[in-house]
Amino acid sequence: MPHYKYLIVGGGITADAAVEGIRSIDREAAIGLIGAEPDPPYNRPPLSKGLWKGDALERIWRKTQARGVDLYLGRKAVSLDFAARAINDSQGARYTYEKLLLATGVTPRRLPSASGVIYYRALSDYNTLRALSGEGRSFAVIGGGFIGWEIAAALKMNGNEVVMIFPEETIGARLYPADLGRFLNRYYREKGVRIVAGGQITALEKTPRGARVQTQAHGNFEVDGVVAGIGVTPETSLAQAAGLKIDNGIMVDEFLRTSDPHIYAAGDVANFHNPILDRRLRVEHEDNANVMGRAAGANMAGGQAPYRHLPFFYSDLFELGYEAVGDLDPRLEIVADWKEPYREGVLYYLQAGRVRGVLLWNTYGQVDEARKLIAEPGPFRPADLKGRLPAA
Numbered sequence: 001m002p003h004y005k006y007l008i009v010g011g012g013i014t015a016d017a018a019v020e021g022i023r024s025i026d027r028e029a030a031i032g033l034i035g036a037e038p039d040p041p042y043n044r045p046p047l048s049k050g051l052w053k054g055d056a057l058e059r060i061w062r063k064t065q066a067r068g069v070d071l072y073l074g075r076k077a078v079s080l081d082f083a084a085r086a087i088n089d090s091q092g093a094r095y096t097y098e099k100l101l102l103a104t105g106v107t108p109r110r111l112p113s114a115s116g117v118i119y120y121r122a123l124s125d126y127n128t129l130r131a132l133s134g135e136g137r138s139f140a141v142i143g144g145g146f147i148g149w150e151i152a153a154a155l156k157m158n159g160n161e162v163v164m165i166f167p168e169e170t171i172g173a174r175l176y177p178a179d180l181g182r183f184l185n186r187y188y189r190e191k192g193v194r195i196v197a198g199g200q201i202t203a204l205e206k207t208p209r210g211a212r213v214q215t216q217a218h219g220n221f222e223v224d225g226v227v228a229g230i231g232v233t234p235e236t237s238l239a240q241a242a243g244l245k246i247d248n249g250i251m252v253d254e255f256l257r258t259s260d261p262h263i264y265a266a267g268d269v270a271n272f273h274n275p276i277l278d279r280r281l282r283v284e285h286e287d288n289a290n291v292m293g294r295a296a297g298a299n300m301a302g303g304q305a306p307y308r309h310l311p312f313f314y315s316d317l318f319e320l321g322y323e324a325v326g327d328l329d330p331r332l333e334i335v336a337d338w339k340e341p342y343r344e345g346v347l348y349y350l351q352a353g354r355v356r357g358v359l360l361w362n363t364y365g366q367v368d369e370a371r372k373l374i375a376e377p378g379p380f381r382p383a384d385l386k387g388r389l390p391a392a
C-alpha cells in the first residue's frame with residue numbers, strides 16, 4: 001500500500017500547481033497524484049482557443065512528472081477514509097497520506113436523456129470534436145456561456161457551419177450588460193454563426209448523420225454533432241461521502257484547509273472567502289486554479305500563507321477578447337467607458353458606490369490596477385470612473 005506525505009486527488013491545473021507549491025518548500029518527500037483522465041495534467045484553456053488557431057498540442061502539457069511525482073492516471077479515487085487517512089481507487093488500490101489535497105474540479109451538467117453530445121471539458125472532448133469537424137460540417141452548440149461562445153467561434157473559424165442555441169436573449173447574458181450582449185449576437189451573426197436566442201430544446205435525437213435538435217419555436221436542426229456547454233457542478237462526491245463541509249463546493253478556510261485539518265481543497269471545487277470582495281466565492285478560472293493550487297501545496301508542506309488572491313479571468317470571442325476581475329453580475333450598476341463602442345473599453349460593475357468587478361474589453365495589462373480599484377472603499381460616482389483604467 002503506497003504511503004505519501006502528500007497525496008493529491010485530481011489531475012488538472014490545480015493539482016499540478018499544488019505540486020509546484022509543495023516543491024517550493026519540500027524538495028524531497030513523496031507526492032502521489034490520482035487522476036481520472038488518462039492524460040497527465042494539462043492546461044484546459046487552449047482546448048477551446050489556441051489549439052483551433054494552430055497552436056501545437058505539445059504546448060498544453062504541465063510537465064508534472066518532471067517534479068518527481070508518482071502519477072496514477074485513468075483511475076478515480078472512489079472513497080476517502082479520513083479516520084485512517086486513506087483513499088481507495090477504482091482499481092482497488094489503497095493509498096495512505098499525511099496531507100491530502102482534493103482538486104477534483106467540476107463536472108459538466110448534462111442534458112436530460114441525450115446521448116452522443118460532447119460536454120466539452122477534457123482533451124478527449126477536443127480530440128472527438130476535432131475528428132468530427134471540418135470544412136462544410138455542421139454543429140449545434142448549446143449554451144450561450146464561455147464554452148458555447150468559444151467553441152462556436154473555434155468551429156466557425158475552421159470552416160464548420162454552426163448554430164448556437166441558448167435560452168437567454170443574448171450571448172453571455174450572465175456576465176455582460178444587455179447592449180453588449182445584443183452586439184455579440186450581431187457580431188456572431190456577421191461571422192456566419194446562426195444565433196438562436198431564446199431557444200428551448202424540446203428533443204435531441206441521434207441520426208445516422210449525427211443528430212437532430214428540435215426546438216420549441218425555432219425549427220429543427222440536422223447536424224453532424226452537438227456540443228453542450230450548459231454549466232458545471234463542483235465534483236464534491238468524495239468529500240461529501242467523507243462528511244466534509246460542503247456548500248456550493250468544498251468549504252475551505254483561509255489556509256485552504258477543509259473541515260478536516262489533514263485535508264485541503266483548491267481550484268474549481270473549492271469554496272473560499274475572498275477578503276477584497278468580502279464574500280465567499282467558487283471560481284472556475286485558470287488564474288484561481290494556478291494561484292490557489294500553489295498556495296494549497298505550500299500550506300500542505302508547512303507554509304502559513306492565507307489565500308487572499310482575487311483571481312482574474314479571460315476569454316476570446318473571434319477577434320475580440322478580454323480580461324476581467326471580480327463580480328461581473330449584469331444586475332449591478334454598470335458604467336461603460338468605451339474608447340470604441342463594443343470594440344475596446346472598460347466596464348465597471350458597481351454596487352452601493354463600490355466597484356465590484358471590472359471588464360477589460362480588448363484592454364490588456366490592467367488587471368492589477370482593476371484589483372486595486374475593487375479594493376478601494378469608494379464611494380465612486382460614474383463620472384469618477386470615466387478614464388480611470390487604463391490610467392491616463
Ligand SMILES: Cc1cc2nc3c(=O)[nH]c(=O)nc-3n(C[C@H](O)[C@H](O)[C@H](O)COP(=O)(O)OP(=O)(O)OC[C@H]3O[C@@H](n4cnc5c(N)ncnc54)[C@H](O)[C@@H]3O)c2cc1C
Pocket residue numbers: 009010011012013014015034035036037043044045046047048075076077078103104105106120121122235238266267268269283284285286287289312313314315316
Ligand atoms: C475548454 C475550457 C476552456 C477554458 N478556458 C478558460 C479561459 O479562457 N480562462 C480561464 O480563466 N479559465 C478557463 N477555463 C477554466 C479553467 O481551465 C479551470 O478553471 C481549471 O482547469 C480548473 O482546474 P482544476 O484542476 O481545479 O479542475 P479541473 O480542470 O476540473 O480538473 C479536475 C481533475 O480531477 C479529476 N477528478 C475529479 N474527480 C476525481 C476523482 N474522484 N479521482 C480522480 N480524479 C478526479 C477530473 O477528471 C479532472 O481531470 C477553461 C476550461 C475549459 C474546460
